[in-house]
Amino acid sequence: MYISILLVWYILDYSKEIEKVLKKTSPQILMGLSCQTDDFFGKQPSKKIGQGIEFNHYSPYTEGENVKNIDWKAFGRLEKLFIKKFERDSNERFLFLFDTSKSMLFKGSDSLYSKLEYSFIVAGVLTYYLLQSQHPIAYQFSNYFTGYQSDRKDFSFFVEQFEKLNINSSINWEFQENIHRKGRKTVLIFSDFFEDINFLVEKIKKLPELHSFHFFHTIDNSEIDLKESDITKYVDMESGEEIVTDPSEIYKIYKEEVETHIKILKKAILNSGFYYHKFITNNKIEESLMSLLNS
């Protein structure tokens, strides 16, 4: 089983798969990450204020604009509402963080890709657009960190990283070391987040608010709705643990459990001011990416 999964993963031509998705998407999807391409630059404020974001100018407040950006000091002085306009740091760094645990190799019977493959293709597409906007990008898999690559014109370097990857561990929550050094960053975390929810919440709470975190919750439908109807032996892909159970009996409770897990996770992420994106691997990648715009 492992062998077959690994085989599928290894033979997958990521470049080709990414190109396929690129044809069906546009750079606008980056707006979902609260960053802008050159075309839209300056038209949308950053949701986060902090180091690395420079003040540009004031503009009179118009109805519908975010009241958070009103300069109240200026209001005190001038009794007029002004909105601070910031200039985004065109060199905003993006860190892609991948959960490379064995559970990410799970591929539902209805899915074209495993969760990891799905994540890589999504990351590849985003990388392409971000490189076009000349953002420095870094990948981190477990303990391996690529370093920020700013002068690369194409994503082949990153694709290579997928291909030489070792599947072994889950998210390296110690990645903060890599983000503390050089100012504000956008961190994109790809994982199924199948870990103890308390642990996850704890970790999320400790994430620095300075950075913008996007949690790409990659999950297969069959992990939410059990497909099996007869008594089945389930083998944990990570620990090798086994359980024999009757899915027809437990599927409702199971679904509730998983949904509660997702709900708590989502709540923890949003409460911390971060972004939650649920990517169902059964859906088409381009559709999932386009959904970023609605998030």
Next chain:
Amino acid sequence: MFKFEHPYFLFFLLSAFILVILHLIRKKKIKIVYFSTIYFLKKSHKKISRKLKIKQFLLFLFRLIILVALIFLVSKTFLVKSGDIISSGDSEQSSYIILDNRYTMLRKNGLTTDFEVAKEKIVKFFQNSSNKNYFFFKDELHLITSKEQLDNFLEKIEIQYPPYLGNYHSFSKNISKYPKMSGIFITNIISERVPENIKVHFIEHKKTENAYIMNINIKQIDSHIYQLESDINSEGVAFKTTISLLKDGKKIANKMINITPKEKQRVIFSFKGDSGQYKIQLGNDDLLEDNSMLFSIDKTSPLKIVIINGGMNPIPYLDESFYLVNAIESSPYKHHWDIIVKNEIESDISKNYDLFIFLDSNFSNIDKKELENIVYLKKPIVLSVGNSTNIDEFNDFWSPYLKWRNIKDESTKNSFKYISMISSEHQIVQKIPFIKSELIEYPIFRYLNFTTEQDLTPILSMNDGTPLFVEKTVNDSKWLIFSSTLSRSWGDLPLSTHFAPLIQESILYLFSDKLTKREPYFYSYSEIHKFFPDKILKPDWYQLPNSKVGAYNTQYIYSQFLGRDSKIEKSTENSQFLEGEEKIYLKNWLILLLFLVLFLEHILDFKRYFKN
């Protein structure tokens, strides 16, 4: 207690046992799924693990019950309700009893017979029943209102021939007059389908030592020696018994035989005997009635033939009677023919003998009156001309009776003659094979010329057409006359291979009607029954067409026709075949259980179907 009509299906219970063993020891071959994490599965499973275990156990139990119920269903399981009461079916409905009174009911049942046991059962049935009940007797139903009435009927019913049930056809026809009533037929043998509305109360015997004599064949070997061949059949169990031959009630021969079921056994008795009543009897078996056959050897005295030889020669080969006696003695009928040779016509000779053969007319003493008696009492005569000293003597002696004259004595010394022309139409000649081709060889040297006579029927003629052996009817007496003598100086006829058959067939021809009665004669059973109407000599097993005899193992018959005719099976399903017990078939209950368990199994597994 459960009982089964087809217990061999219970072997399939082994499969249920294997299922249990497998369930206990073997790991189930279940689907393996590699899952991202079993964290949530474990958590969910923990919550309902107890419920799951119970469900699994119940499912296993239900499936086991389904299997066992199916096996019980095909094994035709029934419950035995002990007691002696015969169920009359619907308690609200009146019913009638039919008692089998065929001879099979005489089978031993302990110290009594099945017939008596059946009668006791009927009494109990009427005692325990509060409904209107009838008794089927002589093609009609009779309402039984009191015990006295019942006793009266039961007393009237005896084992008899033919049984009051008649044959099966008339029995079912009579019964069909009461289609709405339920009947109970008490019997110990069933070989035909009974009407639907009749339950059969079967008096069953598991082991039956029964044998019966199928047929007998008696041959007479010598004058007083007989050989009896008898075929013994059996359908019961193997056992040893004796077979005896009795004459007028006294045992004259006895043999021990091993009876092998379903195997015809031939017993041969050779015995010296004379006329009288004989009986062949099988020893002890389970039938109360003697298992015997009667036969009789005829008392009629043999046909008496007298040869009257007028001119005897002490040298045998020169004596005509020598050839004749030898020819007659070689007959297969010799035991029925007493031959005596005389040389004169004695007084009372006409009364004492049935057939007269005259060889020579040169009698030393002639009782003319006796001769007339012979002729006028229409006794048959074979006449050889004999070596009469002269033709005139012959003419003088026989002319008054034969009514012919001027027969000339002719010699063939100058013109050689031989037998050539055969009258093929005559009955005597027709029965002798190859006579046409072989008699031609024998020359005739001297003969009396009968050619002038017209009222003759030639049997053998010579090559020029001159009659040699003729038939003549005189005063309604049949005369067979040779124109030549049996003396060697007259011709070679006695040396012919066909001479003896010619003489034997001639006697048979003259006595054709009487001879048949003189063959060994054995009465048929119906005749014996006619002769001895008070005593039934052979039980009649053949009341129902195609039925086996009562000596058959009834279980064997039953299984045989069950397999043969599904219609019969249908009828027997509703029938009861127990001795003193009532069968309660669990078919409907088992089907109900099966459906119930299947339903429960589906309910339990409902979620799975729903999920799918």
